[in-house]
Amino acid sequence: MKKAEIKVTVELDEQNIPERMLWESTDSANKEQVPVKSLMMAFWDHNYKNTLRIDLWTKDMPVDEMKRFFYETLQTMGDSFLKATGEENIVEDLRDYCAHFAEKMGIDTRK
Structure with missing residues (x-):
């Protein structure tokens, strides 16, 4: 079975506000961390029948x-x-x- 990993790194300021975000994937042709200004991730929890979300953006977006x-x-x-x-x-x-x-x-x- 093939596996891939997605990694998101969030650098926060003193007030825990994102200053810089980077993402990378083990399954990507680009092996470097890619800077991004905003992200939205949603996961479906089939046990509780609801959505788990992460919405982040940098303060300079x-x-x-x-x-x-x-x-x-x-x-x-x-x-x-x-x-x-x-x-x-x-x-x-x-x-x-x-x-x-x-x-x-x-x-x-x-x-």
Whole structure:
């Protein structure tokens, strides 16, 4: 059985606010730690039937980049949901919402 490990390193300031975050994976072609400004991780606990989440961002994460990060996360959640369930109709609704979100947040989706 193949195994892979994902490692996230978070450097905190005196108030425990993330200053720097790095991630790496044993299964990645890039063997170096990659700096990131924000991360969202969700895990499904099947015993308790609930979601465990970790949402972190560095104190210097620009607001415009955070808006784009949320937009792209919503889009990719739709991709994952479609792949996992085949529910095309609801994913189209999510795509419509993503377009609305982008418009309200002033996000240029052509990038």
